[in-house]
Amino acid sequence: MREPADPGALLDWYDRHARAMPWRVGPATRRAGVRPDPYRIWLSEIMLQQTTVAAVRDYFVKFTTLWPRVTDLAAAEDAEVMAAWAGLGYYARARNLLKCARVVTSEHGGTFPADHATLLTLPGIGPYTAAAISAIAFDAPETVVDGNVERVMARLHDEHTPLPAAKPILTEMARSLTPQERPGDYAQAVMDLGATICTPRKPACGLCPWRPSCAAFVNGTATELPKKSPKKKKPVRLGIVYLARRIDGAWLLETRPDKGLLGGMLGWPGSDWSDAPVEDPPIRAEWKTLDAEARHTFTHFHLRLTVKTALVPMDRAPLRGTFLEPDAFDPEALPTVMRKAYNLART
DNA sequence: AAATCGTGGTA
């Protein structure tokens, strides 16, 4: 009979191996009574949704430098925040980030609520993020269940039910392990374990504090867990983007509608993205088609963009979009797919 | 409740 997994053993491991992050209060500092700023925990958790720590770091520093408190963020312009988020992806997060900052500022006095239920009512905060903020920022005994926790639990119990069907089972396993002592450090410890030891491909079971309790280690099934339902193949869609440059150097751009793909982001006017995109130039001009196409892969389809360019006179009015003069246009405010098209056009 | 929603790193 294996010993049951011991939260204390994991906390001991975390005390020695916790990763350093700009938003994290390490275990030693936390023991000294210091709690992290809920604003910074919230911001980091939103950025970390489906996103690696490495990708988040610089964005987190940029955001907290520009907007040190939630009230500062709430007062920012929409376009300013979307531009700062550009490149990080899942842009609904940025739109909900602003909504949430404004609700916290106007309805909660600029202070984040501590309890799970109230956090769940805020825009962009779901079950995981509510638990993470509650546990990490306020040391409430909530259970976080992210991809790391799912993997660790599936292996610990050698659970072969495929995700997402296994989610409730794995959640209950995680809940029954959550300790009353140091729940914030514990939440971060399980995720650190999943990120550095109990990894998807080559888990370092030899270094794992929970190895004596791990059913998958005994059965040799760790690398095949968690099971996942098969994924659909991504279709290829085609599209056309139009990069019009006025003779004073201004570029013709548009802000995309709030709903849908790249919602709220700056981009090049273009066609629909489909099997057979319809030509739809945003201004009358002599369009030239570039030899190379911009290729980009989204979550559920591959995109091949034909890039067309034109040089237009000062007095030519666009059918849609707005000319942004050089000092008003920063290519870094573009989402990556649009920046790829820009890079092709300027070379 | 299955589909939608980005991107960069990695094998």
Add this chain to the structure above:
DNA sequence: TTACCAAGATT
């Protein structure tokens, strides 16, 4: 080159 993967939420 392709497919998978990463601290999920929303509709």
